[in-house]
Amino acid sequence: MPQASTMQAYRASLLHFHADPAFTEKPDDAYAYHEDGLLLIVDGKVHAAGDYATLAPTLPQDVTITDYRGKLLTPGFIDTHIHYPQTDMIASPAPGLLPWLETYTFPTERAFAEPEHAREVADFFLDELLRCGTTTALVYCTVHQDSVDAFFEKAEQRNLRMAAGKVLMDRHCPDFLRDCENNGIRASEDLIAKWHKRGRAMYAITPRFAPTSTEAQLRATGELAQAYPDTFIQTHVSENQDECKWVKSLFPEARSYLDVYDRYGLMRPRAVFGHCIWLDDEDFARMAATGSAAAVCPTSNLFLGSGLFDFEKADGHKVPLSLATDVGAGTSFSMLQTMNEAYKVARLKGSYLPAIRMFYLATLGAARSLQLEGTIGSFAVGAEADFIVLDPQCTPLMARRTGRRESLEELLFALALLGDDRAIAASYAAGQLVHERRPN
Template sequence: MTQAQPSNGAFQAYRASLLHFNDDPAFHQNAYSWHEDGLLIVNDGHVHVAGDYAQLVDFLPPGTPLHDYRGKLIVPGFIDTHVHYPQTDMIASPAPGLLPWLDKYTFPTERKFADPAHAAQVASFFLDELLRCGTTSAMVYCTVHPQSVDAFFGASEARNLRMVAGKVLMDRNCPEFLQDTPESGARDSEALIQKWHKRGRQLYAITPRFAPTSSEAQLELAGALAKAYPDTYLQTHVAENTDEVAWVKSLFPQARSYMDVYDRYGMLRPRSMYAHCIWLDDADRQRMSETGSAISICPTSNLFLGSGLFDFERADAARVPLSLATDVGGGTSFSMLQTMNEAYKVARMGGSYLPALRMFYLATLGGARAMQLDGTIGSFVPGAEADFIVLDPQATALLARRTERTENLEELLFAIAMLGDDRTVAATYAAGRPVHRRAN
């Protein structure tokens, strides 16, 4: 892993095919910009301009280094809107469902993050793995331990990454060794907000794990924090599987639905990210749309844990902001390309069709929009932070054979999404600096 260095303000230029989005292809024509022979010009860690090579090359300042990636595709860095860094070491753990999986693997694994040295080592590996897979921004769950948050943000800051993370809040229905209290959880979260939120490229997320592991007192204080710090994020889980939904109904009988539990405490708002959202009803989706709350779709973990199939059509009908996520360690890969692969299959099983262009939108600008960060990450508009990746359509023999026979952009992207993985990522850049290069 190449550590990021301070920018010297010099221009850098990158020649390759370029793709980025200006809107959701599901709802708008001309939602993307495609330059088969393109040029991306970066200055001081930000996008200066992106377009056709022939139109821009003559405007390069003299002496600008030109990095030649012809034959490859440059896209904005992938954005993973739901992932658990403490679960890195328990990925691919067998269990008959979500709740027993939490008890047998998740909670014992997270106990180790009371040790700052352990947390720092896992955070470093986790971030390097994200970068190897082309993910430059993520919404990340830490553990209940404040030191797990410090370790994560410290590792992210060293790499100059745009990351969102938060301390998990959990004061009941979990092992005693992972419990906080409503007061201690709120106090620790506020201290972490003041320490890390908007420090460089770091952003804080208020993080109740999910409704069953927080008392009403804790949810009330989490909602109060969200109101007191409206530019922070809020992340949690909702309606992942039917056993969980039934459990929430027994714990909160006064609530109309699982989503209504959060709504009662002021947690539906812009910059709130709800993972899974499989077992919602139309009233829930409409309420999310009204409040600017976003959905993080986690197809790989939903299939792995047998939770259910996300309903793309109903979410789109309500115009809820959508994004994609790996949900490691319920998800079994850090690769957003493999996540696209699973999302396509989930959509087909649910009677929907998910074009490749939309999958790439959801993994880039869609994630940025869901996080209220469009214009900052997720595209190549002038002034955006220069987080981008270089995809190699010839990374494997099979991918090369298939992409040689593609006839249009949609076919090319579809082949990359279905056949690609971490090997497809030739290089990853964060704020204009290389943070990963594939070993050839």
Template sequence: MSKTSSVQAYRAGLLYFHADPAFIERAHAWHEDGLLVVENGKVRTAGDYATLAPTLPPGTDVKDYRGKLIMPGFIDSHVHYPQTDMIASPAPGLLPWLEQYTFPTERQFADPAHGAQVAEFFLDELLRNGTTTAMVYCTVHPQSVDAFFSASEKRKLRMIAGKVMMDRHCPDFLCDTAERGAEETEALIQRWHGRSRLLYAITPRFAPTSTEAQLQLAGELARKYPDTFLQTHVSENKEECSWVKSLFPQARSYLDVYDRYGMLRPRAVYGHCIWLDESDRARMAETRAAAAICPTSNLFLGSGLFDFEQADKAGMLLSLATDVGAGTSFSMLQTMNEAYKVARLKGSYLPAMRMFYLATLGAARSLHLEESIGSFAAGREADFIVIDPQATPLLARRSANTDSLEEQLFALALLGDDRAIAATYSGGRLVHARAQG
């Protein structure tokens, strides 16, 4: 890089969004020969190469990615880093899967060294797949959070994470108390939230594994620290919903359990949301809580099919998520692949443009972070990826026969995976480059 300029520029096809394509006809910006200009880790400007190139300061290094696409980094709104080592574990359903694989795997995170090693691998996988921000579940162990945030801080990544709160219906070796869980959570908030590019998420695992006392304390923390995030699971499968009904008979619905404790608010993200009813969806839209849609996980566990049409009708905030380890891929492209099929099975249709929106600006809006990430508006953090339409022989052949940007994006979503990510940048720094075979 030239020492005569603090500005870097990247030439390629540029794609980013300013609205949801489901509701606005021209919701994206596309520059076939574009230039992304970065200064001090943030977007300075983005647009046509011919217009912007003459305005670059003398000595600006221009990285030439012509033939590829540059877009904002993917945002994964629901993923479990401790479950990395148990991805693709067979089980007949969610609850036996938790008992046979999840809980024993999470037990190992009492060891800080183990947590640190898994965190490093997990972050490598995210970046290799073009994911620059993730909303991450740790385990009940505070040291699992320290390990994850330490690894993220070292790499200067924008990450959100939290310690799982769980004080019943789980093995003794993972069981918190309501008070200890809240105390440890508050200490972690004070240690990590807002430090570097890190943000904290209050994380009750799901209603069945929390007593009313724990949910009460989680809600109190959410009110005390309104700029923190909150993440949990809701309405993933029918058996789970029945269990919640038996445990909380006074609640109108599974979602209402959380609502009673003040846990529906902006920056609250609910994984799955498959078996919501009309009132639930309206309540989520009203409170600006968001749904993290996890298609590979839902298909893997046979949980059900997310209803995009009803969610859009209600005006819910939506994003896509991998949900590793029930999810079967770290790739947001593979997640789009499955989301498209889920929508078709429910009788609706997801254009590729919408899927890429949901993995970028849509996710940023769901997290209420659209002023920081998710687009190339001036001043946004320069988290972006370089996608290669010729990454595999089949993808290259299909790309050569596309007639529109929508067709090209659809081919990437249906045929792409980690191999399609040529490079990943975080805060303007190259943090992953695909090995050249």
């Protein structure tokens, strides 16, 4: 047992996962839950997690136990699709995806040519994530190299595990956001050299979506992804029917929208595709075969009227899934609010999404989608100690409902359907407190 001076101890209910509840014989086999638990942290990593009665007698003398009894500790939420430059345009009205991009997104992203503006927005964005219990995210920056530097600098100050990348875009966009010749690829490679695996930073190669990249840029992007196989790839696919028609007209030789990316070598492990609403069975089978993952963005898809994700079809092919906010088309930074909408989307598609599965998708499921199992997303020994403290009594209604719960599923369902940032009592990154909710 380590010295008392190097150990942190937290007493509360504990929940984390070791399997997907949708693919275990019994859902209880997918997770570990300790009603009265103890989480032990040493040097920013999980040392042990289990029953308080079992672990407490093994502690060195003089270890201070932070008492969160009555609350629930889970691994920090992981948001696998979000745009930090769109923070200031959240809740902007538009009749659909493409006019929303033209009217709000592109003009807003223009301001990120100014490094000071990028740093100010990154500060607010990261604080908002932590306030909502999200400790890791896969983040879109803008086409500006400085926007990526600003984001990683602010994440590094907080010692957060974050993945992000410069948007690649060389057509069908305003001139002020267009990559010229091959400068987007060169800038991306420079950013990989500067930031990828520096501390807790990870780089994501980021073509915005197929219509805004020429074939030459997509080809060069695929070559970049092959040269740096441990980087991430993030982009959008099959979000909106008008977008899908546009892609078909631009790439008539491709079997499907997803096939465009496949042709350029952009499907592989650590490739995360946002939305995936209008994919067919062949597309989902290809995602599973290549280890590519789908980021499900229910609040965004409902806000823009894009469509409903088919959980049952994706699960039929065992595609790696996670939940994502997609701010700023998404209408909340909260993964709890995202679960709320995901549940309703599943019901509208004729399937049922238990709360225990939603919490898996926001933690270990997301870590698996990012090929980061064992690093984040669980309380496995040696995992980085990113965790959150959920408060079932954060509001009078929540307290009343959870006080009548009869199962863990009911507790989690109430947190997902009634919860928001107020349910996050505290957020920790690498064992250090990075957010604490103040009483009203």
